[in-house]
Amino acid sequence: MANMEKEYNLSKNQQIVFDIIEKSSEPVKAYSILFNVKKKGIKAPPQVYRALEKLIKLGKIHKVESKNAFVACKSSNCEVSKATAFSICEICEKVTEIANNKLSNFLNSFEDKSGMKYKKYNLEFFGLCKKCKKT
Template sequence: MSEVKLTRNQGLVFDALQAAEAPLSAYTILDRLRGEGFRAPLQVYRALEKLLALGLVHRLESINAFVACSHPHHDHGESLVAFAICQTCGDVREFAAPAAAAGLRDWAAGAGFKPAKTTIELSGLCRACSAAGA
């Protein structure tokens, strides 16, 4: 992906997500950016919409939150985006799942289905929480 020029609001939202240690809801982003002049949820949602379209952030459907993409220069158009979400500590890991992607592409082709977006979210315990007996 070539260098993208972000608006001020898009840049602030992206920076907030990159600095976050966990996924953020739109309202948490709004709260963190009030000092930067953000006053309405619509400001955050507009920025997130553009960042999503650019592939710079991902929406985690199961927890209604957003994370910065850990592979922002990768074209997600043909790839599968997968996440492991710890139910205890909230850690989120983005990872590649080429075998799963191939299986889903084969199924879709056989069914005549054209997916617009494919995201897999695994919910469970991360290694640290599992070892701690959480």
């Protein structure tokens, strides 16, 4: 019920692309999406990239810049994407979105030397996940 309206105003292609990303347990690349939606009638890169662009604007997905790949936003009703943080394992490449108030509060209120504040940021942490640390 809570997320009934979540995908309300997505267009056909946007919904198809979003479904692929949301179902994946790992970041999905644009051309992987393209390959997977050929059967649904999406045939060319611009169709995928346009959907991605819109989904990012809506905050429904994020781009993991260091991987050129896309993940669904897990934060509860993240309406508009402006502040993202990810944890990335350097071995298994697992990517997890970090939702941490202390972190986001700190970054949202960060001021540089010139007193400039930022309304938007993207942070990518690299390290070893639990599994990979053990081995």
